[in-house]
Structures are given as C-alpha cells and as structure tokens.
Amino acid sequence: MIDYDYSLIIDEGDEQRTFSPNLPKSIKNIDFITGRNSSGKSTLMNIIAAGMYGNKVSSVNPTLRGDIDSLLNSDHKKLKFDILITNPADPIQLKVTKADNEKKAVLMESTDGGVHFSALSQNEFERKYNLIYDIPDNPRTRIKEISRQLMGVYQAYEDNLQDFDSKLTKLITEVRDASNKKKAGELQEQIDKLTEKQKNNEDVIIPRATERIDTIAHIKALKEFVNSRAEVLKAQKDFDEMKKFVPNANISPVKQQRQYDNARRTVASMALTIDTEIESMCENVLKVAEKKDEPIIRQMQALKFTNPARRLALPESYSAVITAFSSLCSSYSHSCSPQDIQERNMLKQLLDVAIQYKNTTLEMPGFDSLDSFTSVLDEKFREADAKTKKSTTAQATVKDCMNLNESVKDLVKKINAIVPPSINQSEDDSIKQQRYNALKKNLEDCKSNAEKIARSAAALGINDATYMRIDSEYQHNAPELCAKTVPGLTAELEAQNKIVTSAKIENQSITGTLKYDEETLIRILSHKDHPLKDRLDDLIKMQQGINHLRQQLIKFEKNQRVIDDGHYGTLSKTDPYVVALWNYLGKVIGIIKHREQTYTVSSINTIDNIILTDTGKTIYINDMGTGQTQVTYLRSQLTKYDGRKIIALFDEVATMDRSTLNVLFDEFMSMQKKGKLLVGITVQPADADISVEEMGM
Amino acid sequence: MDDKSVEFLKSVVGNDLDRDLLDILSDQKLSFDEQVEALLKKMEETQ
Numbered sequence: 001m002i003d004y005d006y007s008l009i010i011d012e013g014d015e016q017r018t019f020s021p022n023l024p025k026s027i028k029n030i031d032f033i034t035g036r037n038s039s040g041k042s043t044l045m046n047i048i049a050a051g052m053y054g055n056k057v058s059s060v061n062p063t064l065r066g067d068i069d070s071l072l073n074s075d076h077k078k079l080k081f082d083i084l085i086t087n088p089a090d091p092i093q094l095k096v097t098k099a100d101n102e103k104k105a106v107l108m109e110s111t112d113g114g115v116h117f118s119a120l121s122q123n124e125f126e127r128k129y130n131l132i133y134d135i136p137d138n139p140r141t142r143i144k145e146i147s148r149q150l151m152g153v154y155q156a157y158e159d160n161l162q163d164f165d166s167k168l169t170k171l172i173t174e175v176r177d178a179s180n181k182k183k184a185g186e187l188q189e190q191i192d193k194l195t196e197k198q199k200n201n202e203d204v205i206i207p208r209a210t211e212r213i214d215t216i217a218h219i220k221a222l223k224e225f226v227n228s229r230a231e232v233l234k235a236q237k238d239f240d241e242m243k244k245f246v247p248n249a250n251i252s253p254v255k256q257q258r259q260y261d262n263a264r265r266t267v268a269s270m271a272l273t274i275d276t277e278i279e280s281m282c283e284n285v286l287k288v289a290e291k292k293d294e295p296i297i298r299q300m301q302a303l304k305f306t307n308p309a310r311r312l313a314l315p316e317s318y319s320a321v322i323t324a325f326s327s328l329c330s331s332y333s334h335s336c337s338p339q340d341i342q343e344r345n346m347l348k349q350l351l352d353v354a355i356q357y358k359n360t361t362l363e364m365p366g367f368d369s370l371d372s373f374t375s376v377l378d379e380k381f382r383e384a385d386a387k388t389k390k391s392t393t394a395q396a397t398v399k400d401c402m403n404l405n406e407s408v409k410d411l412v413k414k415i416n417a418i419v420p421p422s423i424n425q426s427e428d429d430s431i432k433q434q435r436y437n438a439l440k441k442n443l444e445d446c447k448s449n450a451e452k453i454a455r456s457a458a459a460l461g462i463n464d465a466t467y468m469r470i471d472s473e474y475q476h477n478a479p480e481l482c483a484k485t486v487p488g489l490t491a492e493l494e495a496q497n498k499i500v501t502s503a504k505i506e507n508q509s510i511t512g513t514l515k516y517d518e519e520t521l522i523r524i525l526s527h528k529d530h531p532l533k534d535r536l537d538d539l540i541k542m543q544q545g546i547n548h549l550r551q552q553l554i555k556f557e558k559n560q561r562v563i564d565d566g567h568y569g570t571l572s573k574t575d576p577y578v579v580a581l582w583n584y585l586g587k588v589i590g591i592i593k594h595r596e597q598t599y600t601v602s603s604i605n606t607i608d609n610i611i612l613t614d615t616g617k618t619i620y621i622n623d624m625g626t627g628q629t630q631v632t633y634l635r636s637q638l639t640k641y642d643g644r645k646i647i648a649l650f651d652e653v654a655t656m657d658r659s660t661l662n663v664l665f666d667e668f669m670s671m672q673k674k675g676k677l678l679v680g681i682t683v684q685p686a687d688a689d690i691s692v693e694e695m696g697m
Numbered sequence: 698m699d700d701k702s703v704e705f706l707k708s709v710v711g712n713d714l715d716r717d718l719l720d721i722l723s724d725q726k727l728s729f730d731e732q733v734e735a736l737l738k739k740m741e742e743t744q
Binding site for chain 2: 153532541542548556576580
C-alpha cells in the first residue's frame with residue numbers, strides 16, 4: 001500500500017495556491033491514474049520521486065529531475081509530505097518525511113515490517129532500489145535508448161574493473177612478498193643500510209657540522225669584532241683629520257671669534273715668557289763665553305717669538321738656532337774638572353763662615369787678623385770661582401734650554417691649532433663641511449655598528465679582555481678558517497648549515513622509509529605461507545584477463561558509439577557485435593503487439609529499424625503504432641531487472657490505448673508477485689475527473 | 698548490471714576468463730575476496 005499526504009503551497013505573487021491530495025490517501029502499489037490536465041495526476045509521482053533522491057539519480061528522465069529539484073528547492077514553493085510504502089510481497093517498507101521548511105526529505109527503510117526504520121542514503125538507496133521515472137515521449141526513438149543504455153553498462157564495468165584491478169595488484173604484491181625470501185633479504189639489507197646512514201648522520205655528520213658551525217661563528221664574530229674596532233679607529237682618524245679643516249663646525253661666529261682672540265692672547269703671552277727666558281740665558285752665557293762664540297749667542301739673543309706669535313707664525317730656523325746655542329752651552333759645561341768645582345764649593349763655604357765671624361776678636365793662627373784670613377780666602381775663592389764659573393753657568397743653561405724646547409713645542413702646537421673664524425663660507429668650505437658631516441656620520445655609524453657587534457660577540461664570550469686570547473687559540477686550532485674573510489666565513493657557515501639541514505631532512509625521509517620497509521618485512525616474515533601462494537600464476541592471469549577485458553570494453557564502446565549514431569561505420573552487418581546487439585535488444589523487448597497480434601521478438605535492428613520475430617516475421621518500427629512502441633520501451637525498462645527492487649513511475653503515457661497498457665500492467669503485476677516491483681504507477685491524460693485504478697496485490 | 702546486459706556482453710567477449718570476470722564483477726553482493734575465490738574456482742574448473 002501507499003499511504004500518503006501532502007501539502008503544496010505555491011506563491012504566485014497575487015495569490016497563494018494550496019494543493020492537497022484529491023485522490024484517496026491510501027492506494028495500492030500498482031495504480032493507473034487518469035484525469036484532466038493540471039488536475040494533480042502527476043503530483044503523487046513527483047512526491048514519491050522527490051523523497052527518493054529523484055532529483056539526483058541518473059535513472060530519472062533529465063526533464064523530470066529538473067521538475068523534482070524545482071519542487072524541493074524553489075523559494076516560491078512550500079512542500080511537506082509523508083509517505084509510507086509497504087510491500088505486499090515482503091516485509092520491506094519505505095517511509096519518507098519532508099517538513100515544509102526543509103529542502104531535503106528524509107528517507108527511511110524497514111526490513112522487518114515497520115518495527116525498525118533506519119535512514120537510507122542515496123548510495124544505499126541506489127544499491128537496493130531502481131527508481132525509474134520517465135515520460136516516454138517520442139516512443140519510436142526511445143527504443144534506441146535501450147541500445148544507448150549499454151554505454152552506462154560499459155562505464156559501470158570499467159569502474160568495477162579498475163577497482164578490482166587495484167585490489168588485485170595489492171593482493172599479488174602481498175602473495176609475492178610473502179613467498180619471496182629474496183625480497184625479505186633485500187629489505188633487511190636496505191633497512192640495515194638506511195639505519196647505518198641515519199646513525200652516521202646523527203652521530204657524525206650533524207655533530208661535526210654543528211661543531212664547525214660553532215667554530216666558524218666564533219671566528220666570524222672575532223673578525224667582525226676586530227674589524228669593527230679598526231673601522232672605528234679609521235673613521236675617527238679621518239674625522240679628526242677633517243676637523244682640522246672644519247674645526248668650527250656647529251660653533252657660532254661670535255663664539256668662534258672669542259675663541260680665536262683668546263687663543264691668540266695665550267700664544268702671545270707664552271711667546272713673551274719664552275723671549276724673556278732666552279734673553280736671560282743669553283746674558284748669563286755671554287758672561288762666560290769666549291769671544292769667538294759670541295755670534296752664536298747673539299743669534300740666540302736675536303731669536304724673538306713675541307711678534308711672530310701675534311702673526312700666528314714662527315721665527316725662521318728657530319729650531320737650528322736653539323740647537324746651536326744648546327750645543328755651545330753643553331761644550332762649556334765640560335770646561336773644568338769635578339774636583340775644581342768641589343774645591344770652589346769648599347772655599348765658598350769657608351768664606352761664608354769667615355764672614356760670619358767678621359768684627360769679632362777671633363784670632364786665626366798664621367794670620368794677623370781674621371780680616372786678613374778672610375781676604376786671602378776671598379781671593380782664593382774668586383780664583384776658584386772664576387775657574388768653574390763657565391762650566392756651572394753652561395750646565396744651568398743646558399737645563400734651561402731643555403725647558404725652553406718644551407715651551408717652544410707647546411707654543412708651536414698652540415699656534416697650529418688656531419684657525420681663524422669662518423665668517424663667509426666659500427664653496428670649498430661647503431664641500432669641506434659636507435665631507436665633515438659625512439665623516440662624522442660614518443664615525444657614528446661605525447661606533448654604533450661596533451657596539452652592536454660587541455654585544456653579539458659578548459654572547460660568545462668575546463670582548464676587549466678576551467678577544468686576543470681567543471684569536472690566538474683559533475689561529476692555532478683552525479688556521480684555515482682564520483685565513484678566510486668574513487664573507488668567506490659566511491659562505492662556509494651557510495655550507496655547514498646546509499649539511500645539517502640536509503642530514504636532518506634525509507633522516508626524516510629515512511624514518512618514513514624504514515617504517516614502511518619494516519612493516520613490509522614483518523608482513524613478509526609473518527606470512528611465510530600465503531594461502532594463495534600456489535595460485536600466484538592464476539592471479540597474474542586474472543590480472544591479464546582484466547586488461548584484456550578492458551581493451552574489449554573500449555572496443556565495444558567505440559562500436560556502440562557508431563551504432564548509436566545510426567550507421568554501421570566500419571562495422572559489417574554481420575559483425576558479431578552487431579548481430580549480438582540486435583539479439584540483445586530483441587531479448588530486452590521480449591514481446592510486442594502489432595496489429596492486434598502478439599509476437600516474440602528475436603532481434604531489433606535500430607539502424608535499419610527492423611524487428612524480427614521468432615516466426616520469421618519482419619516488422620518495420622516506423623510502421624508500428626506509437627502506443628505499441630511506447631509500451632515496448634517502457635516494458636523493456638522493467639525487464640532489465642538487475643536484482644534491485646523497481647519503483648516505476650511512468651508519466652503522460654498518452655499514446656497507449658487500454659489494451660496496449662494492459663501489457664505494461666501485466667508486467668507490473670508479474671514483477672510484483674516475484675518481489676521485483678515495489679511501486680508501479682502510470683499516469684494518462686483523460687477528459688474526465690481525476691481517478692485511480694488500483695491493481696495487483 | 699541487469700542479467701540481459703551481462704549475457705549480451707558475455708556473448709561478445711573473447712574467452713572464458715572474460716565471461717567469468719563479467720559474471721563475478723556484476724554480482725554486487727560479493728566482496729573482493731569472494732570475487733577472487735570465485736574466479737580462481739572457475740579458472741580451476743576450466744583447466
């Protein structure tokens with residue numbers, strides 16, 4: 001029985017139309033529905049198909065698939081329905097429910113007479129049921145459809161063959177592996193090699209490269225550390241050099257002038273002091289100098305620093321003059337012996353003591369008085385002093401000359417450091433300023449870079465205190481790396497990193513391969529005797545057979561395409577494929593009614609449009625009534641039973657009269673009895689109210 | 698695959714193994730192992 005109810009609301013803009021069943025809500029499984037157009041004859045069939053994936057399955061006429069999809073998915077249609085189909089031939093039941101706010105229906109199946117239901121997916125449904133929903137329009141051409149449907153059969157076989165072939169290949173591999181001692185040996189050998197390789201990578205390659213990376217990193221950091229300092233020094237030197245030319249950069253002109261004036265005053269004062277000292281030295285030396293040496297002393301005396309210092313210049317040949325004067329004094333300093341000087345000093349001390357006792361009554365033996373003693377002593381001292389005067393004066397002057405040299409050097413330095421203020425900057429000055437700024441920036445950059453490098457180096461233990469010791473160690477331990485430049489070390493570092501990365505990637509890959517190999521080996525070793533070991537040759541033959549069958553199916557598809565196009569192409573009329581096809585079509589159609597007679601069909605030739613009967617009668621398809629050809633086609637859809645229960649819905653079978661339709665109904669009822677048919681509904685237009693004729697069980 | 702289509706194909710293929718393959722592969726109830734077993738049995742019978 002088919003128990004159903006539905007509500008369909010169609011929004012037509014100006015009004016909403018509601019449709020509900022206008023036939024009994026409980027009808028038999030085989031029905032013939034008639035009625036006027038738009039009386040709702042097809043609605044039940046549409047709803048049944050909508051509940052059974054009719055908008056998706058290929059066995060539904062494409063036009064009708066679109067109609068069903070529209071019914072389910074249109075925004076202007078609201079459909080809800082419930083259907084319960086029970087089968088009089090067995091306990092199978094199908095239940096479909098759709099709410100009006102859902103796009104999909106829920107299909108459920110019971111195999112125990114409705115006690116338990118479980119959901120049925122599209123795949124499960126198609127595996128167990130064959131939904132045929134068709135409008136057999138243009139019936140004469142539709143007979144040819146039966147032939148065309150073979151393409152679907154070929155495709156299904158090809159899919160099955162591919163799946164079977166893939167599984168068979170795996171099975172053959174398993175059987176081969178299981179009985180293949182050599183393969184097991186080879187696998188074990190490969191596992192050993194890969195394990196060794198992995199261990200070598202882990203224990204040797206990676207640690208060695210890692211250690212080298214560490215050494216290179218240290219040496220590179222060391223070099224960068226040293227280089228950065230050298231760069232700072234060079235930048236500082238360049239900058240200092242430039243500062244001489246542009247010393248007053250960034251100082252205001254007023255300040256520049258003040259600094260300049262102060263500096264000039266300072267050097268003038270220093271020069272005056274120097275001139276005074278020279279004058280004093282020269283006067284002293286003149287007193288002891290020999291006549292011939294006087295020109296040297298006069299030259300020294302003429303040496304004046306005061307005026308030249310005002311001009312920020314220096315006297316000519318001042319250095320040579322001072323040197324000559326100093327040499328002269330030095331030569332005088334050796335004009336007496338040390339004993340002479342000692343004697344003179346002693347006489348001086350005695351004289352001083354004697355003078356202290358002047359005007360006293362102290363008597364001196366051998367002398368008339370103390371005064372006469374003092375006079376003699378004074379005379380002796382004068383003689384000794386005259387003898388040593390030249391030497392002592394010269395010695396003191398030599399010391400003064402040394403001090404003079406230091407003072408002159410200081411003066412020269414100060415004079416050289418004085419630069420007049422730059423009030424009007426020339427083009428040359430502008431270039432100098434740019435150069436100055438660039439060098440200043442370079443110095444700052446170098447310092448910043450050096451600080452950055454120093455921080456990185458510090459992380460490796462390299463700093464001002466340690467770098468020389470570390471450098472010395474690496475020079476000893478890794479001289480070839482120390483000989484490289486920083487770019488060379490960077491390249492070497494990259495090369496070593498690459499070695500580590502490659503080894504790690506290789507080990508990962510080896511891990512995967514080992515896993516597969518070990519599993520395979522275990523499988524081989526644990527299946528020493530595969531149950532199909534002795535049938536390996538047959539399995540291989542089976543696989544060859546699959547390939548052979550595939551090739552034939554490809555050839556058949558080619559033949560079928562030619563025939564479906566309505567001609568023989570390169571095929572002859574007696575080609576085994578052609579002959580077999582006509583016989584196949586004859587078997588599918590089975591019987592036909594022609595001019596009130598029923599015939600058993602032997603073959604149908606869809607190219608020449610000829611039907612041959614078992615009595616030897618030739619019937620031309622074009623001479624057959626459309627009703628007959630229509631029922632012939634529909635019946636053929638039923639007779640191609642493939643084990644799945646059929647749900648047959650035939651719409652608009654307009655060209656068949658009742659006697660012709662009875663052929664179809666008889667087939668329905670026959671199949672229902674055999675448990676092959678679940679539903680068989682046929683709809684035909686009629687100029688009368690809608691009605692249903694129920695048949696079968 | 699319906700019986701008639703299978704029979705048609707069996708009538709046009711070249712040898713027994715092809716026919717056996719068509720038979721076995723059209724039976725959707727059989728698992729792969731059962732298909733192999735059935736084919737091997739048929740091959741044994743043919744030999």
